Amino acid sequence: MDQASASRARPRPGLALLLAAATLVGPLIPAAVAVAPPGPGGRTASELADSDAADAKARAAAARRTGSAWLPYWDDVEAAYQDALQHASQLHTVSPFWYEATSAGVKGHDGAGRRRIINGLHRAGIKVVPTVTETLDADAMGDLTHDPQKRGEHVDALLRMVESRTYDGVDLDYEKMAVTGDKAARERVRTGYNALTSDLCARLHARGKECVVTVLARAWGTGEAYDYAHLGKVADRVRIMGYDLHWSGGESGPLSSKGWYEEFLRYATNTIPKHKIEVAFPGYGWDWVKGTVGGAGHVTWKEAEALRKQEGATYRFDAASGTPHFTYRQADEEHEVWYQDAQGVRAQMPLLKKYGVRGTGLWALGFEDPDSWAALRGE
Structure with missing residues (x-):
């Protein structure tokens, strides 16, 4: 899952002219000048040293790219794309949220597969x-994954999508299967998903492509539909969603907490190779009507801060969870907003360091507090 990519060399002006001249009049090197003997591939020792230095520089740059981020399709796509380019030095991977699997195959959302975005990210x-x-x-x-024919057709559809563009792999973010059904149904999903990911990852690797899975955190009774140990073996990277501890359909509260991070990181690092783990941070929040359950409205960090300032609400930071929040009144209803910002990321990042996890993720580009990028670097 190293995401290093060498910059593409541009031909220098006049190079074709020089080569043509050399062909006509012979080598452009005076006879009296000593030339170093060529090394491997016909390169001189000096050229080899320069190449080694460039390779070392590229590897160092790649090591600094410890993050990934999702690019939403329904929001300001151009702003999200420019956000990725602005922070390219931290990002090894961007995952456009472009596709959806159904019983009939894989379909694209509006704007899926935009070559300008794909090519720009690659550059x-x-x-x-x-x-x-x-x-x-x-x-x-459960039915699909336990039927060899249906499972094979599903993998075929995923591979066709990957090969439809110059994609570098695929990220499976299969969540509905993990939060529906009873315990027996989710256990059946767990074993079936193991078979699916084994088949998919093997075929992706045979094509030189990456196999990434995004999972719910295994903590406090959630995420049991995912076999972390198996996914850690077959996948190149396992992204853990470090958010929605409290979510739109439940009671109000922080999207994440230090104690929750502690528990799911302890489990994850005991079952998955640490270098394959990424913990994704939220750049958003939820706006509840206080005292109600469910029905919370989604707000990005930018929207939450704009709302707080508009309503004249006091910024509060919950040190126990490591997340900000505020309250305001509207139409005789009191609202409670919990979200995440750079201060919260800084409060929770030490837990990743404690468990030896360097990989981070962001949901999603264009949502976040801009200072979160420095926080993700540990600054």
Whole structure:
């Protein structure tokens, strides 16, 4: 999963002219000048040293790229794309949220497969690994993954999508199967998903492509539909969603917490090679009507801060969870907003360091507090 990408060399003006002249009049080197004997590939020792230095520089740059991020298709796509380019030095991968798996195959959302975006990210040294979500619940996914023919057809559809563009792999973000059905259905999903990912990852690797899976955190009773140990063996990277501890359909509260991070990181690092783990941070929040359950509205960090300032609400930071929040009144209802910002990322990043995890993720480009990028670097 190293995401290094060498910059593309541009031909220098006049190079073709010089080569033509050399062909006509012979080598442009005076006879009295000593020339170093060529090394491997016909290169001189000096050229080899320069090449080694360039390779070392590229490897060092690649090591600094420890992050990935999702690019949404429904928001300001151009702003999200420019956000990725601006922070290319931190990003090894961008995953456009472009595709959805159904019982009939894989379909693209509006704007999926934009070559200008794919090519621009590649020029910036960023790999493009599109995300595929699924519409099937636990029962339907259990049936699909345990039927060899249906499973094979599903893998074929995913591979066709990968090969439809210059993609570098695929990210499976199959969540519905993990939050529907009863315990028995989710257990069946777990074993079936193991078979699916084994087949898919093997075929992707045979094509030189990457196999990435995005999973719910295994903590406090969630994420049991995912076999972390198996996914850690077959996938190149396992992205853990470090958000939605409290979500739109539940009670109000922080999207994540230090204690929650502690638990899922302890489990993950005991079952998955640490270099394959990424913890994704949120750049958004939820706006609840206080005292109600469910029905919360989604707000990006930018929207949350604009709302807080508009309403004259006091910024509060919950040190126990490591997340900001505020309240305001509207139409005789009191609202409670919990979200994440750079201060919260700085409060939670030490837990990743404690467990030896360097990989980070961001949901999603264009949503976040701009200072979060420095926080993700540990600054």
